[in-house]
Amino acid sequence: MPSKKFHSLFLIFYSILLLNTASITHANPQQVEIQQQIPLAGAKQNQQFALTKPINQQQYLIQVFKPKVPAPKAGYPVVYLLDGNAAFPYASVIAQSIEFGYQRNKKVPPVVVAIGYPIDGTIDVKSRTFDYTPPFKGILQQHPDRPASPYPQGGAEQFYQFIQQQLKPVIAQHYQINHEQQTLFGHSYGGLFTLYTFLNHPESFQNYVAASPAIWWNDFAIKTQAEKFTNQFKQKHINKTLWLSVGELELEKRVQTTDRHTASDIVQLADKLKNIKGLDVKTFEIAQVTHFEAMFPAINLAFKLAESGFTPSD
Template sequence: MKSLSLFICSWLLFAACKKNSIETERVQTFTISSSINNGTYEIKVVLPKNYSSQKKYATLYVLDPEWDLDFVASECDKQAVVQQKEGVLLIGIGWGHDRVHDYAPVPLRGGKGGADAFARFIEEELVSKIEKDYPVAVDRAHRGIIGHSAGGLFAAHCFVNHNELFGHYMALSPSLWVGDQVVLINEKEQRSENTAGSGSFFLAVGELEQEVMQPPIALFQKTLGDYYPHYKHQFYIARGLDHMGSKNSTIPKALTFYFQQL
């Protein structure tokens, strides 16, 4: 009964992330088919409040938008007001394949490990369309990504293997255990190329997450501090919360930190 109660509480907290709604006039939707990985993706672009085509906006790419886009948009609106900054243009990348296939860098649970191809789709096809169709800054320093769980794994993978794509990373409860911690292995191999870069990295985990989650996240945080002096980074532990329940806490914390870097 105790485990069932914990599951119900976690689900209620998770579902609360979906309650926020975005004004329909701020949302633009299109579909894009990739010639790189053969996926077809529904893209939701959320315009910032007081949107003007005469401005150049930072862009934030949101993974798992089916679950998190409304909540992320609401928190971005709040941070723009609190920190007295321009809003950002959000790009929610819907599921073109099974999410594990696109987010994992190695085969996992029936997925084929399509993270590299998915990153190429974002860089070569999606980003170019967004930067052509919307008034956004086109440099890496104004481009960010946020993801949770497998989405957090993909964000960390991009930091390591596709560092030229984003300047700001928010990896919430990333599944860094995947592939015998392959992201950490790749980080060592790519370190000499990546340490000269700059940007920001927000890393978070729930205090009550499964034991397999904790050690690689802690090691990744130590790696950021030891080897990436040009990155501003923050590590946050959501006290008393588990993997799913922590999102209500970690998403606002991540976006507070992100807006401080803009």
């Protein structure tokens, strides 16, 4: 058995150690220089350029992640992201994470093309309101639970033509991409644009991810388009993927003012499209996130789609 003297010495030593630890904890913090405007991780893999839409002189900031690992024989898959200022930093890190594990699992990250605006913040509300909302005739029907927007709307077809006629040719010229493995991602109004593109120009992309889409816009006009689309393609095999997502917390907020037994907007829309042959339509509820937060985990869905359908080169 240890002696009482040993216990006394141990207690003295332990007390001194606690005092020293306390003094370290409460010491003045080390002086540091806080840097601002730090670069995004990824260095030369993160690239950018500017484009202008001639019809209204709208300027766009295009940010691109370019993989370092070898391209598949058919080229890299490519993911186009709307609201690029907010989406690109997150998407770039995901792509780098996929690339980090390349030697182990041979997964190749996509080329990421984020379409944003030349602003300091994350969301250009005025510009996206026009670019992402479909054309309409007559008077725009405002949703009773949404405030009326003070900004012009209805520019989705112009924005679609910008992507097809201006942006895609530049990407094809400078990056080795697979034209048969292209994904379009949009959130909120961007999700509405994604649905508009799918329903009006389904041949433009192979995969579509509409996150928290503003299906309510213009008195749910996109649902009417979905019904027409189903009738148009009910005898055809389209071989497309459409995934729709919504945040759990934004969904709870919506059902507070509606019948709790009523299916969510995305489920109702998916149900209208479920009988189209060759269409992989799925809905996802993302746990414990609000409307804006739901953008980021939904980007993961776009990356999952980009992983499928190709084989990395040896």
